[in-house]
Amino acid sequence: MYVDMQDSPVFNYINSLSPIDPVKFVQTDHSFNSLSFTSPSSVFASPQIISHRESRLKSILSPDPLKPELPLFANGNKTSKADSETVRVSDQCAEQLGGLTPRSSARGVTAMLPNAIKCDFGSPASNWVSSDLIETSRVREGAGVPPSFAQSSKVNLRERQHFKNEVNLREISRIDQTEEAAGWDWVSLVSDVDLLDSSIIENTSEEEQDQETVDPGTITFVSTVLQLPQDNATDLENMVSISPSGSCKLSEIREPVTQSGEIGDFQDKDQAHDILSSSLQKKLVVTESRAKVDEKGEKRGQSNSKQHKIRRRCLVFETGSHKKYSSLIPSQSDCEVAHEENRLVASKSSGHSLSMLPGVGLHLNALAATSKNDRFVKCKTLASGRQLISMQSSMSSDSLTSSQNILIGSSALNSMEKVSDPCDNKVKVVENALQTSQELVGESQACKRCNCKRSKCLKLYCECFAAGLYCVEPCSCLDCFNKPMHEDTVLETRRLIESRNPLAFAPKVIRNADSATDFGVRSYPSDYTFWQQVILASQLSQSILCIASLDETNKTPASARHKRGCNCRRSSCLKKYCECFQGGVGCSVSCRCEGCQNAFGRKDGFEETEYKVEELEAYEKNDSSDTIKKDEDEHSDVPLIRPSIISRFSRGKRLGSSLLDVGPSPMSCTSLKPKTFDLSDQPNFQIRLQVIPEDETPQNRKSNCSPTSPNSKRLSPPHHDIRSSSSSSSTTGRKLILRSIRPLSSVTPLQEQQ
């Protein structure tokens, strides 16, 4: 197909116009793909990561070819100091990662994450192997090339590719600048990308090239980017980095190609590959799905050798798909196809996304949504409206309304799944996560958006804003500024709010840190490389916490408390006016409520570890929408007396909050410091997800029997009033808190933050 395209008049014409030598692209590597895989952007996602993503994307689209690199990690004037720091660190990432020196993480895990991602697409010494590389290696083996050769050349390949990546980015940037108006830009980019994806091919024979898998998703991404205005770059990026389940598909799709050449040596790297290429995989979901639809009569890969052509063909069709994206109109067919794809890969657990890493926040809004995970993902992926996209990849179409978070949640869960894969004994956790995800998705349908009228959706009054989400059409807000077009304003506002209260965007309900730690230990593959662990740790921290909460809930109900307690006077903590009740947690000594009757635990008895059936039943009567009993029925595996968090949260739209309670503050990750997450001395560290805020919880203080990890940083002594603690914790304390929370953004959807 590629050959055909080259021969086509259009292609020739393009080549005549393009200042870039097509052959050159063949040599370029997958770096571009990596770019596209960066985590889903979200205004509310970690600013650092966002800035990275944005800057990277912008760099690609940058009209100024003279500064292709600088913008790569610079986020304009919006980049905070911390961000800048991160950027600097990122620049060093390649070397650091290459050395895999734990101590190089002095700046903290968060700071490194972007780097790690970046390294994915070029770091010479990176321990992470791109999918392309891995795949190529496999191809080589399959072609008769001795494994030793493939491995020995691996390093060289990386180095060369690293350089090529840089070149390629610049090339792309130039193309965009000069050719966009011509209208064929996407074509050229498609070609470029295609070649990029096949960069490794340069070392392979023609036959091998035929076998090389092309990433149509990349093409789609490129074409999309080109077609849309630069200012929508972020949105596009989000769109691209969408569905986690999509990532699974890629594995499935590629299976035929890779299965022939199993390379034990690459197993470990395959994991990394899966993780790092998640974004690509996501794209593939869309691309492949469309390919199915568009191809129609065309024959699909009948053999490995033909997949190459098939994928190229997809590229062609991508054009059509691309249009769909541009139109921002969700395509039913797309959704359907995606759905099929999802099912295709349903059993595959390769889906893992770094992309979700950053912004992935599972936010409250996410709970509103569609039914099943797969459907969720697909719609989100396929029905990418500009607004939705900007919403963080998680936002899908209007029809999907607030599915954004769910998607992310799915991502998180997928990642969980991925992580769990290596360890059989962790399957249970994964299953739970998936189950929870689906349940939440179902529950989310009851969700709705904000209805702000005077806050411009720029205050915590706004649930969307508080949850780190952009408002979308379903919102009934007036004069809303919480939209991608006002990103600057949104970010600035968030900063201001955080400056006043560092925990403003932190989860309102925090859960037992020990549980999280425990979970991390149990679910984290100890055989992962250090950096894998680091990245996964941050990625999963939130989801882990969330899951852990579920797991832990049955053990210590009192371990989860509202971070600063409620102040109810008239609701008796029996209605959703009460944040504790709303979050599905009992009141604690931190609460200043009067006449507390919280069914999840009264203030004067918050130490109790079990719910009183009577109270729950009473609540059920009061809550006509959903009853605990009903939930119990649905989750028979959950103890009756103590409904699982899922059950508790499954009540109404707010229920998600309980799961989301661990939610991160998208922007709270603004500044990261090494101390926060010092994993440097633990090559095989087991992620200790000690959430500092949790430690501040009175409950935790009381029940804090098990210490967090040795590396855990504790904030200043607990305060009864979280506000006091936050303010008194000083900058350092605050940052620590935020950092610890930050990674959680990926799980935000499952957690109700506000």
Added chain:
DNA sequence: GAGTTTGAAACT
């Protein structure tokens, strides 16, 4: 759907 209640957030 309009109006009321409620308590968090924001302000002073």
Added chain:
DNA sequence: CAGTTTCAAACTC
């Protein structure tokens, strides 16, 4: 830091 005001969700009718 306490008191007040503003705000929007939750709730009621």
